[in-house]
Amino acid sequence: MAYTREEWNMAYVIAQPCIDHNERACLDVCPVDCITSEAADRKLYVDPDLCIDCGACADACPNDAAFRADKLPAEWAEFAWVDAAWYRDPAAARQVVEELAMAPVPSR
Numbered sequence: 001m002a003y004t005r006e007e008w009n010m011a012y013v014i015a016q017p018c019i020d021h022n023e024r025a026c027l028d029v030c031p032v033d034c035i036t037s038e039a040a041d042r043k044l045y046v047d048p049d050l051c052i053d054c055g056a057c058a059d060a061c062p063n064d065a066a067f068r069a070d071k072l073p074a075e076w077a078e079f080a081w082v083d084a085a086w087y088r089d090p091a092a093a094r095q096v097v098e099e100l101a102m103a104p105v106p107s108r
């Protein structure tokens, strides 16, 4: 794994409920096109350098997968740095997503 947890200046984060449920409603509403994925990805990622903290993705997501970073449920804290890391090393981020995808989904 190329990255360890570090301080990222994230605004919004896309967490576990997006995995394999990426019908992409968030893409249609993001005003700065800062949500991305590629064919190999099982979720979408928010670019921390471009996100303007508007909240439109969270409002549009039918799976309650997008959160302000400071409201991210503790059990999904890893997703904050995974989203940011994807923009530097997609393969490393995908590897972590595979591990996180196997974790039980917390009851909420």
Ligand code: SF4
Pocket (backbone or CB within 6 Å): 014, 017, 018, 019, 021, 022, 023, 024, 025, 026, 027, 044, 060, 061, 062, 063, 064, 065, 066
């Ligand atoms: S709308 Fe929600 S579940 Fe669908 S791709 Fe976007 S973040 Fe993922």
Ligand code: SF4
Pocket (backbone or CB within 6 Å): 011, 012, 029, 030, 031, 032, 033, 034, 035, 046, 050, 051, 052, 053, 054, 055, 056, 057, 058
């Ligand atoms: S908070 Fe706004 S700018 Fe940031 S990813 Fe969501 S829709 Fe895009």
